[in-house]
Amino acid sequence: MVSQTRNSKQWHAALFAVSIALMVILVAEPGWAQSALSTIHGTVRDESGAAMPGVTVTLTSPSLQVGQIVVVSEADGNYRVGELPAGVYRIAFELAGFKNYVLADFRLTIGFVARVDATMAVGGLEESITVTGASPVVDMTSTTTSVNLTSDTLEAVPIGRGLQQLFAMTPGVTTNRVDVGDSWMGVRASTESYGQTANSKIQIDGIDISDGTSTGVYMTSLTLEEAQIRTSGNDAEVSTPGVSMVAVIKSGSNNFHGSYIASIERPELQGSNLSDALKAQGLSDTEPLKHLYDVSGDLGGRIVRDKLWFYGAFVQQDKVAGVVGFASGPGPDGRYLTGDEPLADVRTRLTHGSVKLSYQPTRNNRLIAAWQPTLKYQPQGLPPEPNRFRPLESTLDYRNPSSMYKGELQSTLSNRMVFNVVAGYGGYLADYVPWRSKFAAPVVAGNPPRLDRETGLNLGANPKTNLEYRDKWQVDSGLSIFPERGLGGQHELKVGTTLYWRRNSVGWRVHPSGDYTLVFDRLNNVSGTPSEIQIRNSPTQPDARAYYYAGYIKDTWRVTERVTLNLGLRLEQQKAFLPEQSKEASPQFPTLFPAASYDRLDVLTWNTVVPRIGLAWDVANKTVV
Structure with a gap:
């Protein structure tokens, strides 16, 4: 049953009541x-x-x-x-x-x-x-199609360290680009599951870092102990129909353990595919690699034996390579796009960190805290810029800090009732700044962005001043109950809630060179003729919100030794709205773009009640249908 409504008071009241009832149970009988x-x-x-x-x-x-x-x-x-x-x-x-x-x-x-x-x-x-070594290879009770990738597998397979590499190793999952040896490092990849594009759920230590169909937070697989990627048949714990990943960050133990890795690629071993046809188009080189290095190290161990443990990691990847036709300046003739321009390089640097603490004050209670910051740095701008039609003098400085952090409580008081609650954040900031660039021409008045429509060439200051953020705060809790055998078999019950608060924004800051672009074209057979001016409404920083509230119940019912039913029911509300907000007047075009205030706008409320059912039949000891 699916309905859309602007008045959701009854839904909120019902879900609130379910959440309160669940929390009362959790307080009375904690487990995880x-x-x-x-x-x-x-x-x-x-x-x-x-x-x-x-x-x-x-x-x-x-x-x-x-x-x-x-x-x-x-x-x-x-x-x-x-x-x-x-x-x-x-x-x-x-x-x-x-x-x-x-x-x-x-x-x-x-x-x-x-x-x-x-x-x-x-x-x-x-x-x-x-x-x-008699480990089972088939889960005889699950109806979820999944692949598990252990740290041993990740270390043995010659792949890059990007999180998207894990999807490429999963049957039934495809990505929108092929990444060989981290050649696309720092680029988010969208995923498809069995040909269907849908939102992903990517949990790292219980925190969802996904952004639509892609990984919203850049991650490295070095810090992961194991990852499970589920492609179909998800139970009531998962909302979205797309790919679902559950990954666990490495933890410390009573024994110290670590690894230290360094690798580098140089151009001496690189070939060239610059053909005569490409040379005829004015290209003097393709995308030569200057260097790609990857250094990393991690260490885990004890602070207090049997009580307090730590894990930490540091990873840095740096790539400098050429881009087809990307010029550092005009050629000897003082012009661009003539094939004689000196070429420039492009740098991408990813710096990752990871810290995880585990504390066990009592036998039945554990506290876990984790933090993973990442910085993506591209001093010549974000692809598809820079390129043949935007030379070095018109680039910008791009920085993309992102992070994941969480706190978690795991508590056990009974061998038949367990509880877990995790709260945290996953998100990123995208910062486009032309005036911070070390390579661009001065971003000052008199050097506005310019576009020649006839040639496609972009000169002057880069027009982008975007400040974008994707924030997601979340709380997940679950209570599992394992009653004695009865009611026609063995049951494992779980009830839980999922609460997400998302905030998105794509804003523009005031441009020192002018919040406009001068456009030229070939008019009346005359090249370089002024044709129009594009004016931007700056500054703007809209605030868009989306809240997700969900409750679920599921039962893993082992009817017999060979037949398992996985039953579930999920109630969920997704609410999108724009809170009350205001904007400043444009300092350059106050008449066109005056200051304004806006009332709250409820965009959409989406309510769902979704049943889930699955059957696992153990046909033979190692065969399940």
Whole structure:
């Protein structure tokens, strides 16, 4: 059911009531759950096939930070350990009078529900049966189509470090450009899932950094422990039908660990595809690489053993290359576009940082804080500028700082009820400044932007003075309940809320060379004839808002050992509006663009109630439909 309305008081009241009810439950019975975490469950039996209660199941892994988790099998022989981080585990089953059963080097990936059954043989505790490397490769309960990319995979595959490289490795996902070795570093890529373009949800440590179909915040895969990319079949936790990524930043542990990498590319190993046909068009070079270097390092470890851990990383990539026809100045004839101009280079530099702290004050409570700042710097401007028709003297300085930060609480008081809440921010600022450029001609009065329509050449000061921002604040919470077996099978329930507050703006600042562009053309067979003037309304900095409120409930219902139903219901409201705001008068054209004030404008309210249903049938031990 979908409806559009301007009066949403009833919807707000209903969703508010649901949120309050959920929060009351959370306060009364805290626990935690998050889609990036995984589960290990199974049944312990003896050699006759009878269920074995009271078996001690111990999980150890460097990923746990606290060392180990211990549970005991129940009356029906079943056990369950949830909310586990991705990593390599050792699982030990112990009971007096029986041989220990040990599963070593068990790889658990993000969001995976792994079934691990154990058969205990009669014998002494000093005797052990050890199975190595028997990690499951198929999730028998999930109806989501996904691919998991571990840090080992990312290190082994020869790809660039951009986040968009991960999408290129995912079956069913395509991007709007092919990036070989980070040749497109610093360029956001939009994604399609099975040929359909739709908004993405890209969560880094629980914070959504997506901007429509692309990654709104520049990221590097160096800092990721693992990423899961979901292409279809998302459950009620996910709103959008497009690609959904869940990635986890590396964490510290009781042992210190790190990596340090440096690489560089030079032009000596680069070929040229400058053909005679291109030379006939006046091109003297294509896009030669001057250098591309990538330096990085990260370190994680303990501050207080079993209590406080840290992780930090630094990455810098710098590329200097030519652009077809991009000139540093006119040729000997004093003109552009004649093929004899000296060529200029273009620089792109990405600087990433990452800091993550994990604190476990008690066995059942954990606090996590993370911050990832990034700066994209392009002193000759943002592509498709600079180019053949905008030489160096008409470029600008472009800087794009972005960041992701979050705080998270994970708390467990019961083995049947867990809770998680994460709050944070993901966004960026795009800053176009011609007067800050070290290479452009002076941006002063008397040097306004100029366009020759006949040749397409742009001279004078660069007209862009944009100041753009994309801000997204968010709070996600979820309560998972694991009732005892009943109601026709085993249930895992989850209820949660998602709250987003987005603010977008694309503004123009006052231009020192003039808020106008002089346009020339070939008129009456005379080139360079003044034809028009384009005037800009500056300064402007509009403020647009979009708020998202959602609540969901879902049930992973294991009807039998081989059949699982994934049921869900999601209620969501998306509200777009322009708050009350005002603008200054244009200092150069106050009559055309006077000061003005604007009342609040409600643009659209979109309400949805969406059911989700999926069926997973374990046809054989490693085949699921």
